[in-house]
Every structure is written in structure tokens, then in C-alpha cells.
Amino acid sequence: MSILIKDVQVEGDVTHIYIEGNRITEIGKKREADTVIDGRGKLALPGFVNLHTHAAMTLFRGWADDLDLSTWLETKIWPAEAKLRPEDVFWGTKLACLEMIKTGTTTFNDMYFHMDQAAKAVKEMGLRAFLSEGIVDLNDPERAAKQLRAAEDANRRIEALKTERITPGFGPHAIYTVSKDSLLRIRELADKKGSLIHLHLSETKREVDDCVVETGLRPAKYLDSIGFLGKDVIAAHGCWLDPAEIEVLAHTGAKVAHCPISNMKLATGAAMPYPAMKEAAVSMGLGTDGAASNNSLDMFETMKAAALLQKFASGDPKALPAIEAFELANLGGARALGIDAGIIGVDRLADLILVDPRRPELTPRHSDLSNWVYAAHGNVVDTTICDGVVLMRGRRIKGEAEIIEQAGAVARDLVTRE
Structure with missing residues (x-):
């Protein structure tokens, strides 16, 4: 062709x-x-590369707004996600793909649940995607074993689709939701399979403070101390990284996805320290995060937000100029994911x-x-x-009306499900 x-x-x-x-x-x-x-x-x-999102969370768009991260997760998102069905993820991901295609994204890096269903949706829609099954064990060994098995099973089913556009990986949610034992097991599995690891890192001050209390180390230092970080790690947010952690990320080759709109909407309290990370040569890209905390998957909006947030936070109008914002949105993400695009x-x-x-x-x-x-x-x-x-x-996509109708119906059912 x-x-x-x-x-x-x-x-x-x-x-x-x-x-x-x-x-x-x-x-x-x-x-x-x-x-x-x-x-x-x-x-x-x-085409844009969305380095951090949760595609199927389009189903929660506009449903849990104006909350801090902890309240948002604990009172709204996690209870609703406990009721997720595989078909919900399929239609939520199709809706996300539709939105991304219409706004110029060609590759996205995703972490969520039932990722074999997400992969089916991506295969149908034609995008390029890196799909990591989410793991949240809450320091429960039985739950950890179950979720790790689910992640391996999901990855096998994704591989069975036999499409080079879709790459499976592992998605430990964060250091405060995943035990050290699970992190080490994920590291082992990723090394064995050559898979990417996708997690949240240093998103809030509470995350940092709790990590220091529990381990004596800040989050990136803690992950480095257990041998977790590497070139195959994509860490989302990084709002509260300090200079020593930035050096750790640069040394290990871990990548960071800057998600400015989500960070501002959830009031994380700090902007990712882009100038210092750039100086240290940390590999970076841009992400929308999920539509539940953005509420859009439009990378044009994310470029603008990233540039403006960095100027505001630093007091320097030259911080993250337009050319760098543009390159982060395509070439930066492509390099982080190791694809020949951007x-x-x-x-x-x-x-x-x-x-x-x-x-x-x-x-x-x-x-x-x-x-x-x-x-x-x-x-x-x-x-x-x-x-x-x-x-x-010509802005026309086959099946658009059906996707909008089906995803809307699934979303209404999900948030009212007993």
C-alpha cells in the first residue's frame, strides 16, 4: 500500500x-x-505522542471534578473502577482513540485494567499504543499475586493479537499502592520480557512525605535503591522531584512524562522542574493523563499548558519555549518509547x-x-x-457515531452500577 x-x-x-x-x-x-x-x-x-494517559477513563470525563488527588482516587475513582467490566474498557478505549485520532495523536502510552480489551480497541482503531496492565496491590500479598498473574495474562493476550503497533508492558500504579516485593517482581518480569514499565512518580507532596517516613528516602531515590529504575521506565508527573532525584533519573535513563493540565486540575502543588531536568538531560515527553483528570486528550492543549505552566512556575518567559513544547509532544515522546517517529x-x-x-x-x-x-x-x-x-x-472517521453512542451508554451505566 x-x-x-x-x-x-x-x-x-x-x-x-x-x-x-x-x-x-x-x-x-x-x-x-x-x-x-x-x-x-x-x-x-x-503525529503526537501522548506519553501518559489512561484511555478508558474517558468514561469518567466530567464525573469527578474539582477534587484533590487523594479524595478523587479514594472516594470516586477507585470505587467506580472496582465495578469495571472488560467491555467498559473496550468502549472507553475506543472513545479515547477516536478523540486522539481527531486531535492528531498517533501513539499513546497507557496504563489501566483489562488491557487485552484496550488492545482490541486499539487494533480496530489503528493507533500505535504501549499498553501496561495496572497493578495496585495495596501491600496485600494475595492481591499482589493475583494482579501480577492478570498482568502476565493480559500481556500474553495482547501478544496474541500479533500487531507490531501494540506493545504490552507493566503498570505498577505508584510506590504508595504497590509493595516493594511487587516492584521487584515487575522489574524481573520486565527484564525477562524486554517490556516497558509505566508508573506514577512524585505526583504529590504527600507521596514524597510518606515515602520519606516509611523508607528514609524520597520516591526516586527509593526506587533507585531497590534497583527498579532504568531506561525502560516511564514515570508520569515528577512534580516534586528534587535535584538529587533528577540526577538519579538522568543517570538511570528513566523517562518522565510531564502532565501539566492534570497536575493543575488536581492541585498537586508544584510544577515538574523542567528547567533543571532539561539541564540534567533527563528524557521527557508530554502526557494528557486520563480524561477523568484533564478532561481532554488534546495534545495541542497540553503543549500550551506545559509552556505556560513552566513560565509561570519559574518566573522565566523563556522557560519551555514553543519549539521545545512542540518537540516534547512528538519527538520527545517517541524517543522515550523507543520508536522511530516524531x-x-x-x-x-x-x-x-x-x-x-x-x-x-x-x-x-x-x-x-x-x-x-x-x-x-x-x-x-x-x-x-x-x-x-x-x-x-477530511475529519471523517468511519463508525464515529456508534462509538460515541456506545461509550456514552457504557459510561452512564458504570457510574450508577451497584
Whole structure:
């Protein structure tokens, strides 16, 4: 299967992009192709990489707002999640994929439950995803054994789908919900399978304070002390990291997903220390977090929020400039996940979007880059291509109405379920 995108703007030049299979094989030459897309008036951008989300939590969008993290988890989210059924995760993930396709995301890194069902949804929708089965053992050995088995089973079922677009991993929720023994077992399993590990880290001051009381160490130092951190770890948030922890992350190669909107909405009390982490060369990307705490999966919004939060928190208007916010949203996430995406270039994965700048909020065009970061929303995306397959064209996606209807019905049932 080949695709020619003709007369499209790439980094200021009008050119042609030729895709064969799942790779960009040529830029500049107009060739015959199975599918021809007219790119006149549009710009090609790399597809976004959402480095931290919980896709099926679209089902909780707008249901548990204006609460701090502990109250939000303990009184709303965890009780509702105890009633989750596999089909809920399927439809919640399909809804998330629909939203991400429509707003330009082509890859996402997810942690939740019933991830084999999430994988089925992702396979149908055509996105690229890293799916980690969530593990929350609450220091209960019996529960830990059950959840670790469930994670291994889910990963086997995901592998059985035989699609290179979907990669299974392990998702220990956080140090305050997962025992040391489980963390060590997950480390062992990840080493054996070559899997990614996805967890929350240093999201709140309470997490840090409790860890110091219980272990004598701050969270990142604690994880390092037990040999948990490594290049295969994606840590979400990092709001309360101190300089010594930043050095640990840089030394071990662990990656961090900055989730500015969720952090502000749940009032975590601090912004991820981006300037210090950049100086230490910590690998970073951007994440929306789940729709229950954002409430959107739009990476355009996340770029703007990240840039503005870092400027506000540091008092420096040059902190996280537009170019860095943009690169975190695609190339940063791609590097963190180890995929050959995030740039439109020959031999790169054909994960890209076409956007239409002919809109009032994007006029004038003094700087397209500034417009993408500070003015645009996901509705500027006209076409989304992932792995060389056109998932959306002219903002139309097959089956959209059914997904919205089914997911809405599932969500209403879930939050009222006895």
C-alpha cells in the first residue's frame, strides 16, 4: 500500500511525501501511488505522542471534578473502577482513540485494567499504543499475586493479537499502592520480557512525605535503591522531584512524562522542574493523563499548558519555549518509547498529520510554530495517518457515531452500577 501526499508544506517548503508500507520512503518527488491526498494549503506535522494517559477513563470525563488527588482516587475513582467490566474498557478505549485520532495523536502510552480489551480497541482503531496492565496491590500479598498473574495474562493476550503497533508492558500504579516485593517482581518480569514499565512518580507532596517516613528516602531515590529504575521506565508527573532525584533519573535513563493540565486540575502543588531536568538531560515527553483528570486528550492543549505552566512556575518567559513544547509532544515522546517517529523524514515511521492553518485563530501566520503551541486546538487536524494507514481524512472517521453512542451508554451505566 502506497500513499502520496502532494503539494503539502513541510517545514516551510511545499513538497510531496511518499509513503510505502508503514514508512516514509521519499520526500520531494511526485510518484504514482495507491492513494493520493491533495495537501494544498495544508501543513504536515509529526503525529503526537501522548506519553501518559489512561484511555478508558474517558468514561469518567466530567464525573469527578474539582477534587484533590487523594479524595478523587479514594472516594470516586477507585470505587467506580472496582465495578469495571472488560467491555467498559473496550468502549472507553475506543472513545479515547477516536478523540486522539481527531486531535492528531498517533501513539499513546497507557496504563489501566483489562488491557487485552484496550488492545482490541486499539487494533480496530489503528493507533500505535504501549499498553501496561495496572497493578495496585495495596501491600496485600494475595492481591499482589493475583494482579501480577492478570498482568502476565493480559500481556500474553495482547501478544496474541500479533500487531507490531501494540506493545504490552507493566503498570505498577505508584510506590504508595504497590509493595516493594511487587516492584521487584515487575522489574524481573520486565527484564525477562524486554517490556516497558509505566508508573506514577512524585505526583504529590504527600507521596514524597510518606515515602520519606516509611523508607528514609524520597520516591526516586527509593526506587533507585531497590534497583527498579532504568531506561525502560516511564514515570508520569515528577512534580516534586528534587535535584538529587533528577540526577538519579538522568543517570538511570528513566523517562518522565510531564502532565501539566492534570497536575493543575488536581492541585498537586508544584510544577515538574523542567528547567533543571532539561539541564540534567533527563528524557521527557508530554502526557494528557486520563480524561477523568484533564478532561481532554488534546495534545495541542497540553503543549500550551506545559509552556505556560513552566513560565509561570519559574518566573522565566523563556522557560519551555514553543519549539521545545512542540518537540516534547512528538519527538520527545517517541524517543522515550523507543520508536522511530516524531519527525517527518525518510525511513521514519509514517505517523503524521495534516493540519489546516486557514482559520481565524491561526491568522496571521507570523510563526506557524507559535500558532500550533499557543493558539491551536485539535480541531485544526484534517488528516491523521498512523503506520502508513489513513485513519482520518477530511475529519471523517468511519463508525464515529456508534462509538460515541456506545461509550456514552457504557459510561452512564458504570457510574450508577451497584
